[in-house]
Structure formats: structure tokens, C-alpha cells
Amino acid sequence: MATVALRSPAGKWIMVSTILASAMAFIDATALNVVLPSLQKSLNASGADLFWILNAYLLMLASLILIGGAMGDKLGRKKVFMMGILIFICGSAACGLAGNVLLLVVFRILQGIGGALMIPGSLSLISSSINAKERGKAIGTWSAFTTVVTMGGPILGGALADAGLWRYIFFINVPIGIAALLMLTWKVKEIKDEDNTKGLDFPGAITIALGLALITFGFLRIPTVGLYHIQAYGSLAAGVLFLIVFIIIEIKSNNPMMPLKLFASSTFSGANLLTFFLYAGLGAGMLFLSLNLVQVQGYSQLQSGLTFLPFTVLMITVARYAGSLADKLGPRLFLIGGPAIAGAGLLILSFIKQTNGPSDYWTTFFPGVLVLGLGMSFTVAPLTAAVMGAVSDHFSGTASGINNAMTRISGVFANAIFGALAVLFFSGALQHEIKTISINPKDKQEIIQQASNLGNAKPPTSITGTNKQIIEKAYHTSFIKAYANIMRISAALGFFGALMALIFIRNSTVIKDNKP
Numbered sequence: 217m218a219t220v221a222l223r224s225p226a227g228k229w230i231m232v233s234t235i236l237a238s239a240m241a242f243i244d245a246t247a248l249n250v251v252l253p254s255l256q257k258s259l260n261a262s263g264a265d266l267f268w269i270l271n272a273y274l275l276m277l278a279s280l281i282l283i284g285g286a287m288g289d290k291l292g293r294k295k296v297f298m299m300g301i302l303i304f305i306c307g308s309a310a311c312g313l314a315g316n317v318l319l320l321v322v323f324r325i326l327q328g329i330g331g332a333l334m335i336p337g338s339l340s341l342i343s344s345s346i347n348a349k350e351r352g353k354a355i356g357t358w359s360a361f362t363t364v365v366t367m368g369g370p371i372l373g374g375a376l377a378d379a380g381l382w383r384y385i386f387f388i389n390v391p392i393g394i395a396a397l398l399m400l401t402w403k404v405k406e407i408k409d410e411d412n413t414k415g416l417d418f419p420g421a422i423t424i425a426l427g428l429a430l431i432t433f434g435f436l437r438i439p440t441v442g443l444y445h446i447q448a449y450g451s452l453a454a455g456v457l458f459l460i461v462f463i464i465i466e467i468k469s470n471n472p473m474m475p476l477k478l479f480a481s482s483t484f485s486g487a488n489l490l491t492f493f494l495y496a497g498l499g500a501g502m503l504f505l506s507l508n509l510v511q512v513q514g515y516s517q518l519q520s521g522l523t524f525l526p527f528t529v530l531m532i533t534v535a536r537y538a539g540s541l542a543d544k545l546g547p548r549l550f551l552i553g554g555p556a557i558a559g560a561g562l563l564i565l566s567f568i569k570q571t572n573g574p575s576d577y578w579t580t581f582f583p584g585v586l587v588l589g590l591g592m593s594f595t596v597a598p599l600t601a602a603v604m605g606a607v608s609d610h611f612s613g614t615a616s617g618i619n620n621a622m623t624r625i626s627g628v629f630a631n632a633i634f635g636a637l638a639v640l641f642f643s644g645a646l647q648h649e650i651k652t653i654s655i656n657p658k659d660k661q662e663i664i665q666q667a668s669n670l671g672n673a674k675p676p677t678s679i680t681g682t683n684k685q686i687i688e689k690a691y692h693t694s695f696i697k698a699y700a701n702i703m704r705i706s707a708a709l710g711f712f713g714a715l716m717a718l719i720f721i722r723n724s725t726v727i728k729d730n731k732p
Contacts, residue, residue, distance in 0.1 A: 219347040222354050224419045229403035230345050234338035235358055236396040238302050239365040240389045244273075244308070247373030249506040250521050251382040256672055258382065264436060264670045265317045267635040270503075271628055273433055274319045277327025277335070278624035279425030282473040285336035285418060285617020288608075294338050294406045298397055300333025305393035312386035336617035341404070343604045343612035355604060356539015356597035364531045369529075374521030394423065400507065417473035421463050427458030428628055435632035438640075440668070474618055484615070486720020487551070487599055488622045490642040490713040494555045495597065496626035497709030500634040501562045501588075504702045509581070511672055512692050512699075514573040523581055527589035534590070539597030546723025547598035552714050554595030559710025561588025566703030571695055591710070602721065634702055641698035643667040649690035654682060663687060670695060 220226040235669055239720040248255075252266055261269070297346040306325035314320035340354065343346040346354040376384045436449030441447050461462055466472040479485045502524075542550050565584035600619070650660065666673035670702040673695075 220345055222346055222350040222357075222669055224434075226405070227346055227354075227401070229343055229399055231354065231357060232298075232405055233396050233399040234341055235361045236392055236399070237297065237462055238338045238358070238362045240308075240392050240396075241335055243365050243369040244327070244385065244389065245373070245384045246369035246502070246524075247376075247521075249503050250370045250373035250510075250517050251377040251385055252379070253375040253510045253672065254382045254654060256669075259317050259320065261317050261627035263639065263642065263670045263672070265442065267436055267631050268321050268323060269317065270631050272324040273328040273331070274426055274627045274631065276325050276425075277331045277434055278621055278628050279428050280329060280332035281336055281621045281624060282374070282424070282614070282617045283416060283418075283421040284332040284334075285340060285620075286471075286473050286613045288337050288340050289612070290416065292406045293337055293344065294400055294404055296333050296533075297337030297341060298400050300330050300335070301393045301397055301400075302330070304330030304334055305390050306330070308386045308389035308393075314382040322567055325505060331630040335620050339600065339604060339616035339620075340612045341627045343616070351541065351601075351604070353536075355601045356536050356542075358385060359539060359600050360531055360535035360599040364528055364535075368528055369465035370521035370524045371518070373522070374516065374518035393676060417465070417469055417471055420462055420469065420473040423458050423465060427455045427462060428625065430455030430458065432628050432632045432714050435629075435636045438513075438636040450614065473614075474621075475614060478607055478615065478618070480613060481606045482720045483602055483722055486716050487602045487606065487631060488619055489613040489716040489720065490551060490555060491599065491603075491619055491622040491624045492713075493709045493716065494558065494713035495623045496630040497562060497706035497713070498558065498588075499627045500591070500630040501703055501706035503566065503631070504634070504638065504699050505565060505581075507670060511670070512695050513571055519574045523577060523585060524589075526582065526586050527592070530586075530589040530593045531596070534593035535597050538594050539601060540603055543599035546719045547716065548723045549715035550594050550598040551602065551721055554591050554593075554598070554638070555713035555717065556591070558588050558591025558595065559707045559714065561585065561707075562703050562710055563589055566700045570692060574730065592732060634705070637705070638670060638698050638702055639667055641701045642670055642673075642694050644692035645697040646690060649694055650687065653683065653686060653690075655679065659662050666691070670698070 220230070222228075222231070222648070244463035248270070252269075255261065255269070256266060259265075284296065284300065304327055306328050307323055307328075311320055311327060314323055338358065342354050343351060364519075372388075373382075373385055373667045376382055430451045434448050434455060437445070437447045437451065443449060466474050466476055466706055479488075499605060505523075506520055509515040509523060510517055538550055538554075561584050563584075564587055565581065568580050568584070603615055603619045604612060629648075643664060646664060657664075659678055662676040663679075666675075673691045675684050675691075679687060
């Protein structure tokens, strides 16, 4: 299979088109976190609705991304990549036009289907097109640019939300996607494995989709019906059963969507475990940080987005060099230190109480965001290079799909589990805060029921005057306590990711497999 130089015209077009397309998906995720308060008000959405809006996309992405990678390897990486981009921009336009929560959730599912075909195609095209000596640098460049754009998402989202234009978070994908499609059509050659004659693993795709959907549904129902309701424990048990069936199918299948032999590489296994834990912590941490800034700390949505600017600057200045250094020194040291530093950043952020708003940013949120950004800057490019370097070119699409699936699956679980935990933490803290207030039992019950709305909780209309102010303060205090617990669990996941690197990742494996 012919490869091209990174600096050649063909190499540059591959990089630009893959970065543009990937940026659509990543910017959509981070920008959406910031506009959630505006979206919640505009569509009259509950806290549970918000998690479904997030998870509808992540769920389809996690469920189908493995088969998206396999389809690229078999049918043509460019063809499947372009198909994914087209579906994604159609779904994005529909999301922007959605008039209620149900329609938005349905169209987010369509976005997820497009993303599942699109996201693995970007890294697969790079790995199979750029020559082996420059592959680490190419992946580092892709990681740096896509992460910068991703972290620019909150700034863009905040500006649009403050202007009452949150729907443009979805509409902006349309011109970006069209530009990527034009570049791919005219400037990038098709690449596929001519000797790949195996079919696609539809039983595997169906079982993992059902398993993840049921587990997500079960966790999302816990705050409403309790753990011991059939909707909660029944869904969780059925979901676990489907995941077990998925593993059995993959063991017996002649053409598995997740070839288990890839996990014989300790580096590949360790990198994917690291990805799961780190991105679960990062996703939950950034979501609750965004909600805290806007709903409790008094930041505008643009100011909330700007708090992530140090993260973006670090990704611009550090991430690409980390990828190049990982090529020379191996990724192990970066993948131990990076997640540990990121975990420390999340831990620092967990200790922040009520502040005086943006004027206190430099002494409150800035240090934690800086440390978190530094940790992720050391991690992103070496992690991607380790995953792609641990397998042969033949499995590049599948390996990219597996690693991206780990990121999305961790996001699904983090949103579902942390969403349920946040409501439970919030309710427990709220009950403690209001137990001494003289109000009738009916009003107290209404106050507690508002816990499902988290930082957007509002006192019942029957409560006025001093009691209303006390309840509003109790809501803020309770959210901050819930936020602190969530951030500490997120930090622990970052530390656990570093432990996975320490145990499993070896430099020699990647260096050996990367030799042309």
C-alpha cells in the first residue's frame, strides 16, 4: 500500500480534511456542555433530559463506531468517511431545527450514526496514508489541532448561547462538513484493503448497542425510581448480559468487529484501559465544571467558555511536541505522567466553593484548569500514537474504532453514572440544608423534587421572601457539594488511568511495531 510524505500536497490535503471532519464531532461535544443552560431554558428540559441529549449521541457513537472502522477497512476508508460526514451534517442541521427535547434526542441519534462512520475514518486515513516514519508526528498534529478546536468549542458555544443563538452550535457543522467533503472528493485518493473479503459483524454491533443502551437507561432511571425498581436493576442486568453475549460473539466470529487478538498487545490493552478511565473522568469533570460556572458561580456562558482558554493554549504549544518526543522516547513516560497530572488538575478544581464570579477566576479555577490542560497536553498525542502504533496497518481502522469507542463508551457511562450520582449527592446535601427551615411538608417535597434539575433548581412559587432566598442558597450550596464529589471521583479516574499505563504500556512494543 503506497504511502505519502506528511509535507507532500497529498499529505497536507489528508491532514486538513481529516482535521476538519473530526473537529465537527469534537467541537459539538464540548460546545454543547456550555450551551446546556440556555438549551435547558429554551426547551424547558429537566436535568434527566439534558443527560439524554448528551447520551443519545454518545450511545450511537459508542455502539456503532467499531463497525464504522471495520466498514472503512473493507469498503474503502474515504468512502465510509465521506458517508459519515454527510449523515453527520444532516443530523446537525436537523438538531438545529428541533423544536422540543424528544426531536432533539432523535436527531442526536442521527448525528451519532454519522459520527460512528466518520470518526474512525480520520485516524485510519492518516495511519494508512502517511509513511511510517512520520506517522507519529502526523497523529500528533491531528491530535493537537482537533483538541485545540475541541477546546475552542466552549468559547464558541458560550458566545452563541449568550446571544441567544445556541442552535448555531449545530448549524456551524454544515459548512465545515461540506468543505471536508469537497477536499476528500477532489484531493484524497481511496484506500482500502483489497484482500479483506470478510463480511461485517452485525450481530456484534446489535448486541453492544443493546447492552450499552440498557445500561445507560438503567443508570438514568435510578434518580427517579430508585435502584431497586425493575426499570433500574432490570435494565442494568440485561445490559450486562448483552455485553457478555457481545464478548462471546467476538470470540467465535470469523470477522469480529473487535478482534480480541489485538488485545494480546499489552500496549494496546493498556492504552485502551487508560483511555476509558481518563476520558470518563475528563468528560464528567468538564460537564459539571461548565454547569457550576454558569448556574452557580454567576459566569455568563461566554465567560464559562473562556475559562478553558489556558487548556487550549497548552494544547497548541505542548501537544505536538509531546507527539514528536513520544516517537523518539516512547510513549510510556508521557502516558503515566500525563493522566496523573490531569487527575491532579481535577482534584484541585474539586476544592472550589462559592466564589465572587469571574473576578475571582485567576485564584480559583485557573490553577486547576492549567494543571488539567498540562496533563492532557502530555497525554493526547502519545496515547493516539501508542494505539495506532501497536497494530499493523491492516487493522488501522479497527484499532482507531476501538480506541474511539472506548472514549465514547466512557462518556456514556460517565454521563449516566455521574448524572445519577450527582442527583443523589445533590438530594442528600439539600435535605441536610433545609431540615431546619420552617416550611410545610408539601413545599419541602417540591423543593426536594427540584434536585433532578441540579444547578437549575428553582424554589416553588408558593415560597417567597426570606425563605425563597434561603432555598436558593441551599440549592447553590448543595450543588457545590455534589460538584466536589463528582470532581474527586473524576480525579481518581485520572489517577487510575496513569496506573494502567504504569502496569501495561511498554515502549519496546510500539517502537518495534512502528518500524517500516
